[in-house]
Amino acid sequence: MVLRLRSGNRRQRPIRRGSLMKQIEPHDRGRRAWLAGAAALGAAPFAAHVPPVRAERPKTAARIVIAGAGLGGLAVANRLAKSLDGARITLVDAKREHNYQPGYTLVATGVWPIEKVRDANASFVPAGVDWVQESVAAFDPQGNRVETAGGRSILYDYLVVATGLHLDYAQIDGMDVGAIGRNGLGSVYASPQAAAATWAAMDAFRARGGDALMTLPSTPLKCAGAPLKMTFMLADRLRRAGTRGRSSIRFHSALPTDTVFGVQAVNDNVLARWRALGVETEYLSKLVAVDPGARRATFASPEGERTEVAYDFLHVVPPMRAVDAVKNSELAWQDGPAAPGGWLEVDPETLRHRRFPNVFGIGDINGTPRGKTAATVKKSAPIVAANLVDVLAGREPSQRFDGYTSCPLLVREGSAMLIEFDYDGRLTPTLPLVDPLQESWAAWVMKTRLLKPAYLAVLRGRA
Amino acid sequence: MYEIWLAANIVWETALAHASWTVPLAVAFVALVAWAIVRGGDWRRAWRWAWTSAVVAFVAAFAALPSLSGARWSDLAYVVDWALLVALAAAAGFVVGAYVWAAAAALRRRAAPRGFAPARATR
Numbered sequence: 001m002v003l004r005l006r007s008g009n010r011r012q013r014p015i016r017r018g019s020l021m022k023q024i025e026p027h028d029r030g031r032r033a034w035l036a037g038a039a040a041l042g043a044a045p046f047a048a049h050v051p052p053v054r055a056e057r058p059k060t061a062a063r064i065v066i067a068g069a070g071l072g073g074l075a076v077a078n079r080l081a082k083s084l085d086g087a088r089i090t091l092v093d094a095k096r097e098h099n100y101q102p103g104y105t106l107v108a109t110g111v112w113p114i115e116k117v118r119d120a121n122a123s124f125v126p127a128g129v130d131w132v133q134e135s136v137a138a139f140d141p142q143g144n145r146v147e148t149a150g151g152r153s154i155l156y157d158y159l160v161v162a163t164g165l166h167l168d169y170a171q172i173d174g175m176d177v178g179a180i181g182r183n184g185l186g187s188v189y190a191s192p193q194a195a196a197a198t199w200a201a202m203d204a205f206r207a208r209g210g211d212a213l214m215t216l217p218s219t220p221l222k223c224a225g226a227p228l229k230m231t232f233m234l235a236d237r238l239r240r241a242g243t244r245g246r247s248s249i250r251f252h253s254a255l256p257t258d259t260v261f262g263v264q265a266v267n268d269n270v271l272a273r274w275r276a277l278g279v280e281t282e283y284l285s286k287l288v289a290v291d292p293g294a295r296r297a298t299f300a301s302p303e304g305e306r307t308e309v310a311y312d313f314l315h316v317v318p319p320m321r322a323v324d325a326v327k328n329s330e331l332a333w334q335d336g337p338a339a340p341g342g343w344l345e346v347d348p349e350t351l352r353h354r355r356f357p358n359v360f361g362i363g364d365i366n367g368t369p370r371g372k373t374a375a376t377v378k379k380s381a382p383i384v385a386a387n388l389v390d391v392l393a394g395r396e397p398s399q400r401f402d403g404y405t406s407c408p409l410l411v412r413e414g415s416a417m418l419i420e421f422d423y424d425g426r427l428t429p430t431l432p433l434v435d436p437l438q439e440s441w442a443a444w445v446m447k448t449r450l451l452k453p454a455y456l457a458v459l460r461g462r463a
Numbered sequence: 464m465y466e467i468w469l470a471a472n473i474v475w476e477t478a479l480a481h482a483s484w485t486v487p488l489a490v491a492f493v494a495l496v497a498w499a500i501v502r503g504g505d506w507r508r509a510w511r512w513a514w515t516s517a518v519v520a521f522v523a524a525f526a527a528l529p530s531l532s533g534a535r536w537s538d539l540a541y542v543v544d545w546a547l548l549v550a551l552a553a554a555a556g557f558v559v560g561a562y563v564w565a566a567a568a569a570l571r572r573r574a575a576p577r578g579f580a581p582a583r584a585t586r
Contacts, residue, residue: 111533414534430466434543441534441544445551448532453476454469463472 057085062392065146065156067136067325069093071101071459072363072377072384073162074124078461079385081126084392089128090154092146094135096121098459099192100452102374105226105410107195108188109233110203111448114196124459136163139329141356158358158388161344163326165222165364165372169318173289173298180316183292184210187316188226201313202234209243210312211250213297215287217319218254219341222364222372225407225419227251227317228260228270234313235277236412249279250309252299254286262370263425266409266417269437273411287316322365331359333367343367348423350397351384357391360384368403369423374451375406378458385461404428408447416443495565504568512567517560524555 064080066073069091077091098119106112125131134148139161146154167189169175177190181197184205188195205212214231221227231251238244251274253260260281261267274281282299288306289298298308320341326332327342331353334345344361345354348368353359362384364372380401387397403423410416419436420428429436457463478485499506528551529536539545 414538438541440541441538442547445532450473453473456476457472463469
């Protein structure tokens with residue numbers, strides 16, 4: 001692969017990718033000096049978080065394709081647009097609406113109106129970035145090529161995969177996303193409209209009470225706290241409506257006994273709270289079918305034993321997997337625990353593809369141990385952008401991701417727990433004196449008032 | 464440092480999201496300050512009005528913020544909750560105090576220096 005790279009006042013000349021380092025060395029020295037200075041001033045954390053925004057922008061004519069215009073894709077696009085001079089950045093995504101997905105649980109529980117989670121992607125695409133408004137149909141990493149649903153073929157030198165994931169409602173027989181909101185059927189994940197419809201169903205249910213079924217599949221999930229938040233908030237809504245006494249809430253987890261969350265300390269804390277709230281639990285119980293008209297759900301055990309249960313309110317959490325374009329490509333994990341879902345095979349620390357060194361991944365699509373949240377993107381977008389610039393310059397990726405993610409776990413209206421953890425499931429609170437397992441109004445304010453502005457700053461590549 | 468940068472971004476994005484009232488408020492504040500300066504406003508005497516209104520705003524915000532956020536007093540069960548409430552109420556008090564200071568200064572001119580008497584009209 002031959003790239004054309006401009007550096008300083010030198011004349012343009014084609015060079016091989018491996019020799020780019022020499023071209024950008026002056027910039028690298030400046031960066032190192034800047035980092036050293038920042039560290040000396042006690043600003044190392046700041047420097048570590050915002051590496052790509054520098055006074056000196058390396059010149060390059062590299063073609064960078066970013067597949068997906070969600071939070072991850074736009075955050076990286078904004079950072080690369082600021083970091084590189086002359087890079088030809090192409091964003092590929094058919095979706096024109098931008099959704100603030102961390103707000104879906106607030107919409108689905110009647111805290112926020114739907115308008116608060118809807119915006120236009122065009123507002124966030126940086127100047128100079130070409131936006132191809134088509135979805136990605138296929139990846140050809142051998143040919144450094146992306147194919148769109150409209151039949152376009154886009155060549156790249158570097159690729160950032162930020163497609164998000166696929167909500168596999170089809171794995172649940174009889175499930176109809178269009179039926180969400182009717183007959184007591186709810187599901188927070190599908191869309192803003194589905195979240196609002198879920199609140200309509202929950203609102204009707206809380207007025208009269210009855211039997212509620214909450215579900216959890218065994219696949220990796222985006223915002224794995226959402227099913228728990230929905231359960232807490234349903235219990236709170238029933239209590240405030242005065243119908244909790246004539247209602248039951250049963251949580252069906254497809255995971256092993258006493259498991260509803262991947263972090264042990266949080267899991268145990270949640271289960272203790274549910275016992276106090278009278279929330280019942282079933283384990284190794286996977287939702288496999290639903291009959292919305294008859295309000296009956298069918299659960300299966302690992303042995304295949306099926307049980308049909310009547311409900312008045314059902315919250316469906318779909319199994320999740322990689323989007324087809326990734327799952328069916330060479331970019332997907334070929335073996336290991338992430339292979340069945342077809343997740344992107346990236347190194348968990350550098351977020352660089354393990355077999356295709358000019359490919360990076362960000363967000364939900366990554367086949368990493370855990371962390372499919374906006375908080376993960378917030379922490380990893382600067383790392384992906386910086387590492388891509390490193391690789392473009394012929395260096396090894398310099399930034400490492402620890403798997404940071406965060407889950408503001410709503411426990412009732414007015415109170416939440418701000419849980420932060422890393423790949424290893426260690427709790428990593430940002431404020432060391434604050435107990436992450438202590439519910440607080442401060443965490444509620446953070447979730448409902450502060451996180452969306454922070455999200456927008458991440459989206460624009462500033463935070 | 465990063466947390467300070469992030470907090471500044473949160474304030475900026477919040478102001479941007481509510482630009483329909485934050486921009487007019489900011490313009491009004493600048494106009495008030497300019498008016499007070501041009502008129503030779505009495506900033507020192509306006510200070511006590513600023514303090515009084517800031518304290519009133521602090522108390523009002525302290526009392527109202529939990530319910531405005533959908534919480535009950537019983538939800539404030541952790542020391543960080545009270546610290547946040549005091550900080551938010553103080554911010555409200557600061558903003559109201561600043562406006563009232565500028566407005567009161569604009570409405571009160573500085574007294575003339577001692578020994579100075581305006582010229583009498585003469586026939």
